Amino acid sequence: MNAPVQPPKLPGAANKLKSTRMAGKLVNEYWEMVWRAKEEGKLVCWYEGSSINPFLEAADIVWVHGEAYSAMLAARHQEGPAQAAAEERGYSRELCSYARTHLGCAVNNQRHRNGSDSAFADVPADEDISAKLPPPDMIISAYAYCSTGQQWDEMTSRLFGKKIPIFNVSIPWIWASGKDAGYCRGKEWEETSVYVARQLEEMVKFIEERTGKPYPWDRLRELMRNVKRASELRLEAMDMCTARPAPATLFDWSVSIAPINQLPCTTDIVDYFTKVRDEVAERVRTGEGAVPKEKYRLFFDGIMNWNKLGWLAEKFAKYDAAVVAGRYTHMAFWQEPDLIDANDPVMGMGQNYLICPNNHSSPILIDLVMGLCEKYQVDGIVFHATRTCRAFTNPMHLIAETAHSRLGLQTSMFEGDVADESFYKDELLNTRVEAMLEAIDARRLATA
Amino acid sequence: MAFQDPLARFAEVSADPLGYARAWKARTGRPVIGSFPMNFPSELAHAAGALPLIIQESDDPITVGHALLFPFYCGYTRSTVDQAAKGDLAVLDAIMFGDHCVQLLGAADAVRVALPDTQVIFFQLISSMCDPWTFGRARESFQKLRSELEDFLERPVDDAALRESIALFNRNRALIRELYRMRVDGRVALTAAQMQSVVKSSMVMDKHEHTALLEELLAAVPAQAAPDSTAPIRVHLSGHFCQAPKPELLNMFEECGAVVVGDDLYHGFRYISTDVPEDLDPMDGLARWYMDRNTGVPCPTRVQNDVDWDAFLLGAMRNERAEGMIVLMAKFCEPHMYYYPEVKEAFERADVPHLLLETEHEGMAMEYMRTRVESFVELVRRRRGVARAALQPVEGEPA
Numbered sequence: 001m002n003a004p005v006q007p008p009k010l011p012g013a014a015n016k017l018k019s020t021r022m023a024g025k026l027v028n029e030y031w032e033m034v035w036r037a038k039e040e041g042k043l044v045c046w047y048e049g050s051s052i053n054p055f056l057e058a059a060d061i062v063w064v065h066g067e068a069y070s071a072m073l074a075a076r077h078q079e080g081p082a083q084a085a086a087e088e089r090g091y092s093r094e095l096c097s098y099a100r101t102h103l104g105c106a107v108n109n110q111r112h113r114n115g116s117d118s119a120f121a122d123v124p125a126d127e128d129i130s131a132k133l134p135p136p137d138m139i140i141s142a143y144a145y146c147s148t149g150q151q152w153d154e155m156t157s158r159l160f161g162k163k164i165p166i167f168n169v170s171i172p173w174i175w176a177s178g179k180d181a182g183y184c185r186g187k188e189w190e191e192t193s194v195y196v197a198r199q200l201e202e203m204v205k206f207i208e209e210r211t212g213k214p215y216p217w218d219r220l221r222e223l224m225r226n227v228k229r230a231s232e233l234r235l236e237a238m239d240m241c242t243a244r245p246a247p248a249t250l251f252d253w254s255v256s257i258a259p260i261n262q263l264p265c266t267t268d269i270v271d272y273f274t275k276v277r278d279e280v281a282e283r284v285r286t287g288e289g290a291v292p293k294e295k296y297r298l299f300f301d302g303i304m305n306w307n308k309l310g311w312l313a314e315k316f317a318k319y320d321a322a323v324v325a326g327r328y329t330h331m332a333f334w335q336e337p338d339l340i341d342a343n344d345p346v347m348g349m350g351q352n353y354l355i356c357p358n359n360h361s362s363p364i365l366i367d368l369v370m371g372l373c374e375k376y377q378v379d380g381i382v383f384h385a386t387r388t389c390r391a392f393t394n395p396m397h398l399i400a401e402t403a404h405s406r407l408g409l410q411t412s413m414f415e416g417d418v419a420d421e422s423f424y425k426d427e428l429l430n431t432r433v434e435a436m437l438e439a440i441d442a443r444r445l446a447t448a
Numbered sequence: 449m450a451f452q453d454p455l456a457r458f459a460e461v462s463a464d465p466l467g468y469a470r471a472w473k474a475r476t477g478r479p480v481i482g483s484f485p486m487n488f489p490s491e492l493a494h495a496a497g498a499l500p501l502i503i504q505e506s507d508d509p510i511t512v513g514h515a516l517l518f519p520f521y522c523g524y525t526r527s528t529v530d531q532a533a534k535g536d537l538a539v540l541d542a543i544m545f546g547d548h549c550v551q552l553l554g555a556a557d558a559v560r561v562a563l564p565d566t567q568v569i570f571f572q573l574i575s576s577m578c579d580p581w582t583f584g585r586a587r588e589s590f591q592k593l594r595s596e597l598e599d600f601l602e603r604p605v606d607d608a609a610l611r612e613s614i615a616l617f618n619r620n621r622a623l624i625r626e627l628y629r630m631r632v633d634g635r636v637a638l639t640a641a642q643m644q645s646v647v648k649s650s651m652v653m654d655k656h657e658h659t660a661l662l663e664e665l666l667a668a669v670p671a672q673a674a675p676d677s678t679a680p681i682r683v684h685l686s687g688h689f690c691q692a693p694k695p696e697l698l699n700m701f702e703e704c705g706a707v708v709v710g711d712d713l714y715h716g717f718r719y720i721s722t723d724v725p726e727d728l729d730p731m732d733g734l735a736r737w738y739m740d741r742n743t744g745v746p747c748p749t750r751v752q753n754d755v756d757w758d759a760f761l762l763g764a765m766r767n768e769r770a771e772g773m774i775v776l777m778a779k780f781c782e783p784h785m786y787y788y789p790e791v792k793e794a795f796e797r798a799d800v801p802h803l804l805l806e807t808e809h810e811g812m813a814m815e816y817m818r819t820r821v822e823s824f825v826e827l828v829r830r831r832r833g834v835a836r837a838a839l840q841p842v843e844g845e846p847a
């Protein structure tokens with residue numbers, strides 16, 4: 001009989017990349033810029049989902065990514081006041097916690113504004129960070145796949161009394177109809193790309209109306225050159241993690257989401273990913289692992305549990321398990337830089353929005369996940385069943401089933417959430433992960 | 449008894465929609481095309497000679513479906529996946545849909561895997577209703593669905609047949625709307641469960657057959673005595689999108705002293721609210737219908753900044769002379785969870801009483817709900833005769 005998997009006991013087991021520390025500084029600077037926006041007389045746009053920020057940044061509009069704000073609050077354990085404000089207004093806790101947290105910010109924001117149109121005018125102000133978010137001058141909704149995203153934007157607009165101009169970009173789900181359907185190919189893909197690109201052109205007109213200036217296309221091209229390069233570097237570094245031991249894990253890539261997703265698209269992000277790539281390369285050269293005694297390699301399916309990011313990194317490291325890749329980190333965020341022509345970026349940007357990790361239906365999606373599992377040679381998949389993010393939980397059972405039948409992988413599921421800690425059950429995670437690792441051990445013994 | 453006969457048939461079909469479909473298929477030898485709620489124009493499948501059937505939540509407990517969808521999904525999606533996994537939906541030759549509620553998309557993916565022999569056809573309908581291109585895109589989406597249906601059936605859907613189907617469906621909707629009007633005026637006494645079975649069976653039955661039964665029903669409506677002041681309180685039922693509320697729940701409202709005089713349920717007025725214009729090109733007409741029905745009865749699954757569900761509800765209640773509203777929220781239904789605070793605030797501002805009840809696929813705490821409904825009925829009854837702010841128009845409410 002093989003020895004039971006030992007419960008975690010060592011402190012500080014995860015050997016995180018040093019270069020990603022820079023992300024914290026960049027993220028802070030970015031939010032400081034957001035918080036100063038009104039003082040500086042800047043226009044502010046709220047948006048969720050797709051990374052439309054380069055369009056806004058080019059036009060000198062301050063961009064606020066709703067998920068990013070909610071994730072930041074959750075990661076700093078400061079989500080409480082926003083979530084309480086949302087609940088007070090009647091938003092059920094079964095509603096997407098990203099949306100709920102962000103809508104709570106809007107509620108708190110209204111409290112501070114004390115506007116006569118606000119239903120919350122009589123509520124006393126408080127000083128929590130959720131209320132620091134500057135109110136929007138415009139809202140752009142460009143959410144791939146998840147209807148909840150679009151409805152969240154609509155609700156934001158309604159919370160502000162429908163007085164804020166809103167622009168909707170519809171990003172259809174790739175259902176994979178037709179014999180030619182596949183990842184980034186086929187008639188459906190081509191037609192949908194054109195449909196999204198056309199709407200983005202209209203979105204630019206909407207931006208021009210807001211700024212009263214012709215759109216600075218040159219600036220967008222310049223920003224997209226940086227995005228493209230940063231993306232290439234990120235993917236290059238990720239690819240190096242096929243090495244054993246893996247030089248970086250999903251938790252390093254989670255910390256690196258902000259730089260690729262919503263930080264200013266300056267050369268800072270290129271520098272950031274250059275440093276990350278170099279550190280990863282150096283680790284490969286010296287054989288240094290992100291998990292010192294890497295014994296298991298796992299794939300993480302699901303969106304991140306931001307309240308628990310550091311906690312989970314430690315937990316898996318203590319199990320000697322390197323979480324080498326994930327659907328959230330490895331299948332999104334300017335994932336296909338080759339599609340971007342920096343000189344004529346709109347189509348490629350739209351196509352990257354179409355490649356969110358959920359926006360392909362299961363036949364394509366499952367193949368992509370299986371491809372990553374094979375590429376990174378994982379022993380098992382951990383599913384984070386995010387209670388309020390059905391976009392991510394939708395295909396999980398199908399993925400698990402295929403992982404068993406096609407690749408013979410072990411899987412385990414644990415409950416948690418993107419930004420609501422109360423759904424996370426630590427004991428359940430421990431038992432299930434331990435059971436999975438034991439099964440992996442047993443299998444290894446059997447095939448040894 | 450002529451009045452009761454069609455009602456009995458509607459109730460029978462509503463209780464076993466797939467049984468009806470199997471019998472129809474055996475009798476006609478023609479295909480059955482299922483669809484997911486709430487915006488697929490069934491006229492297309494009808495014009496193709498198929499039986500269009502809107503897939504219904506089943507009363508059966510979820511068993512095998514647990515292996516495909518998590519328990520924190522709405523009852524409709526879990527039940528649909530469960531029915532597919534159990535093989536109950538095998539009678540369907542194809543399933544078509546254009547709605548993209550995120551939970552429905554999860555269900556669709558699972559259904560496609562569970563039913564390898566059933567073609568599942570999807571083309572996403574635009575859900576942003578105010579864009580300059582909404583009409584064009586809606587038309588294009590319906591055209592795509594039509595083409596895929598033609599490919600699947602290997603026969604064209606011709607415009608003349610589509611026009612006939614549209615006219616038939618309009619007639620069916622108009623007859624049900626007439627029943628709704630008669631219920632408001634007290635000219636017909638229909639329980640909420642009976643009204644539901646009228647609508648639900650229309651989602652399932654051959655439209656000619658259903659329409660003929662409706663005509664029979666309307667011709668045989670018995671005369672009603674005028675309601676007196678001790679009559680039950682008049683309520684509007686709101687919410688519940690993709691699935692029909694359970695009849696026992698509806699019956700319980702009546703047992704508690706309420707009478708349902710209007711609703712905006714999908715298995716109710718939402719389904720029959722809007723006709724397809726017959727004077728347009730049929731594809732234009734379907735796109736127009738899609739847009740008009742959201743203006744007519746706003747739906748939380750669409751985004752449309754220039755209509756308000758809460759204002760619609762207050763207006764509808766005034767027309768129905770409803771004294772209170774019962775909101776039925778299917779557990780985990782996100783669109784409803786998003787909009788409910790708006791509705792709640794508007795009703796509080798207008799001083800119109802409402803009661804929120806959360807429903808579940810199985811294991812509903814009926815006795816607890818009954819106590820809440822009894823208290824609500826009592827509260828509304830005590831308000832009788834008190835001048836109501838709801839009678840004053842509220843901001844944004846249609847006149």
Ligand code: SF4
Binds near residue numbers: 097149388389390391
């Ligand atoms: S449910 Fe998930 S995908 Fe949808 S809006 Fe929320 S976080 Fe985004």
Ligand code: SF4
Binds near residue numbers: 782
């Ligand atoms: S709209 Fe509500 S009831 Fe319909 S599928 Fe979505 S969550 Fe379920």
